[in-house]
Amino acid sequence: MAKLLYSATMSLDGFIAGPGGDMSWLTDYLGPNPTMEAATEEIGALLIGNRTFRGDDPLKGTENEGEPFGGGWSGPQFVLTHHVPATPVPGITFVTDLASGVAASKEAAGGSYVNVLGADVAQQCLAAGELDEILVCVAPVLLGDGVRLFTHPGGATTRLERLGLTSASQETNIRLRVVR
Template identity: 65%
Template structure:
């Protein structure tokens, strides 16, 4: 089975979304990123938090609105929630983390299950299910918003660097969770 990967674009001060979940800040940093382009081909399914699924879309107002990775990826999505939304093609709503991970891994096969959403990523990390983290660090300080990981009182988690690459508008840091 594939691995669980949390990928996110992040401001230098640690935020993946601005205040109120605003994702429009990231649009000025869209551009070539070979690391992310290669990753998209290796994703077999998405494990998404409900707020991320129904939240602000950085592609709002474009033809890519509502499409994962701006339309570069299509496939099965598993949304963790106790509040299912309207049915959508390739979207399964599930209310149990471990069951959602099992479904997403089965759908992904040998490819990655890409985790989207800080709360789901933290839950996967706390449950010992998260394998890797890929962060595209963008040259901006947001000052407030949704943090990459918010774990007050949490134990330290050791990470091992797999790679570090540069793109024109980002520094990509790929890490493995050490167990």
């Protein structure tokens, strides 16, 4: 059965996007990263939050704009949203609740990982007991404000077990398992 993996590049102060969802900061850190490239090969489907799907793209204006992992991955994509567009989007399946999104993306992934993209949907998966692993690529930058990797004021402590720690040209990669 597929596992859910939340992956993101994060600033040292804990933000995955700048104020207003700005992703332009990330372009300086989109270099070779063997850990992320290996993880991408393990992905069978994506479960994407609506704000991430409709949000800023660090590859805006390039030939890889709108392509998952800069064009380094293709496969089934499921977007969790309360507002399904009237016009279908090629290659995208819209789901309206977490349970059906998780079920559909796991089925599509087969024995591979479902990669969760978006802080809010990752938090929902964690709260529902569905999130299995987290891969954080820590970039050497302080954003000061924006969208946090996780945020749950007053939330419960979640234990994590380190599975791996590697370095790329500019980032430090931490892979963790959610301890249940």
